[in-house]
Amino acid sequence: MAERLRVHVDPDKCQGHARCKALAPELFELDEYGNAHEAGDGTIPPGLEDKAWLAKSNCPEIAIDVIEE
Amino acid sequence: MSDVSQPAAHPPVIDWVNDFDHTDPQWTEDPFPIWEELRAASPVVHTERFLGCYMPTTYEAVREIANDTEHFSSRRIIVRDIRPEITSRNVAPPITSDPPVHKPAKQLLLPPFTPDAMKKLEPRMRAICNELIDGFIADSKVDAAARYSKYIPVQAIAHMLGIPESDSDLFINWIHMILELGIKDENKLLQAVQEMSAYFMAHIEERRSKPTDDLISYLMNAKDKEGQPLEESHVLGSLRLLLIAGIDTTWSAIGSSLWHLARTPADRERLIAEPGRIPTAVEELLRAYAPVTMAREVVKETTISGCPVKAGNMVLLSFPAANRDPKMFPDADKVVIDRRENRHAAFGLGIHRCVGSNLARMEMQVALEEWLKRIPDFRLDPAGTVTWSQGTVRGPRQLPFLLGKAM
Numbered sequence A: 001m002a003e004r005l006r007v008h009v010d011p012d013k014c015q016g017h018a019r020c021k022a023l024a025p026e027l028f029e030l031d032e033y034g035n036a037h038e039a040g041d042g043t044i045p046p047g048l049e050d051k052a053w054l055a056k057s058n059c060p061e062i063a064i065d066v067i068e069e
Numbered sequence B: 001m002s003d004v005s006q007p008a009a010h011p012p013v014i015d016w017v018n019d020f021d022h023t024d025p026q027w028t029e030d031p032f033p034i035w036e037e038l039r040a041a042s043p044v045v046h047t048e049r050f051l052g053c054y055m056p057t058t059y060e061a062v063r064e065i066a067n068d069t070e071h072f073s074s075r076r077i078i079v080r081d082i083r084p085e086i087t088s089r090n091v092a093p094p095i096t097s098d099p100p101v102h103k104p105a106k107q108l109l110l111p112p113f114t115p116d117a118m119k120k121l122e123p124r125m126r127a128i129c130n131e132l133i134d135g136f137i138a139d140s141k142v143d144a145a146a147r148y149s150k151y152i153p154v155q156a157i158a159h160m161l162g163i164p165e166s167d168s169d170l171f172i173n174w175i176h177m178i179l180e181l182g183i184k185d186e187n188k189l190l191q192a193v194q195e196m197s198a199y200f201m202a203h204i205e206e207r208r209s210k211p212t213d214d215l216i217s218y219l220m221n222a223k224d225k226e227g228q229p230l231e232e233s234h235v236l237g238s239l240r241l242l243l244i245a246g247i248d249t250t251w252s253a254i255g256s257s258l259w260h261l262a263r264t265p266a267d268r269e270r271l272i273a274e275p276g277r278i279p280t281a282v283e284e285l286l287r288a289y290a291p292v293t294m295a296r297e298v299v300k301e302t303t304i305s306g307c308p309v310k311a312g313n314m315v316l317l318s319f320p321a322a323n324r325d326p327k328m329f330p331d332a333d334k335v336v337i338d339r340r341e342n343r344h345a346a347f348g349l350g351i352h353r354c355v356g357s358n359l360a361r362m363e364m365q366v367a368l369e370e371w372l373k374r375i376p377d378f379r380l381d382p383a384g385t386v387t388w389s390q391g392t393v394r395g396p397r398q399l400p401f402l403l404g405k406a407m
């Protein structure tokens, strides 16, 4: 059984399209250049799974992973 | 507009697969079936026109090229009839830069264009849209391209650069000369670039004694990694880029969106009833009517999706065609305004992702929101003609609408 769901942004792939931040503002943060990283340790709070999925499937650089731990 | 001359004619295309031409009137008018034909033939097609040019037709092939800066250079980004020497006059960093100089040039421009920075600009954008609407809302017809979509981005970028919004027509004319007429007429392009440079030089001079808090001063004060100020040619090149890239593109995207909504009452009614869907709809309109096709130059032989490409040719990197690839997007030719999975490439992919994408998105959202609030009923005027721009950027240049409920 999955214990924990986590989002992760691959910083080498991210090009700052900011789609993730627009779709799931709770799960992502942008740096001064507009590039994204996961908020906190990336843990997806219950109820935000759909937003995480939306962000993942809308990132043009395929930079976002949803990881089961 | 003072310049209404047309580019030199190319022979009409008969064999699209082996002799394509993105400046052909048939392509300009309706490129979608052409892309389908090319995609069915090969993931990469070639034409002898424009001194030799490839075009990837699938999302995958476009992605491969966009991410391959070893074999494909950005030093030339527009497919044209000639290839003049590369000089500081015709570069516009970072869009024309390759690694490793690309990254610092891009990082310089990114902070003023983050989503947060764009939020601050939003009230001014709403005011601009409403001022434009005030100008024609009492009429029963309007050319929505000439009176609305055209002026939104030009006023926005003028506001950011700190140059007079009232000079808009001047900027629009330069851009027409560079992006459309310049494909076939080198002199037009050089003339516009020179006039533009002189214009910005005058503003740079002015700010030396009277610094401001706009993008021109921002670039003048910027330091490179060694702490040195940027060379003047770099400042000028980036200013030209911001002006050129910021206008035509978003003008086209807003125009195409309004064109779609004028012809699709169901989508229009849905967005009026549920304005919260506008951001998602904007992404779909960007996918379906992506305005910008960039180019690359092949600098080293390689293969793309199994197709060999030879150095010396240009590549028409068609993000719009990638966005219509049915392998990537189910029902790719349908506009589904609440499409959930939408990794569209309208702003490019890889390191050259459009610096202004957050600005463009904000402008599109605001332009549609304000329009739909005040003009819920509109349709194409059957007595008028919709015309489309040619080449690098695609969007309606004449968009005749009838306003108000149909009789």
Ligand code: SF4
Pocket (backbone or CB within 6 Å): A009, A013, A014, A015, A016, A017, A018, A019, A020, A021, A034, A035, A036, A058, A059, A060, A061, A062, A063, A064
């Ligand atoms: S959508 Fe993808 S590329 Fe864009 S900021 Fe988020 S992670 Fe980065």
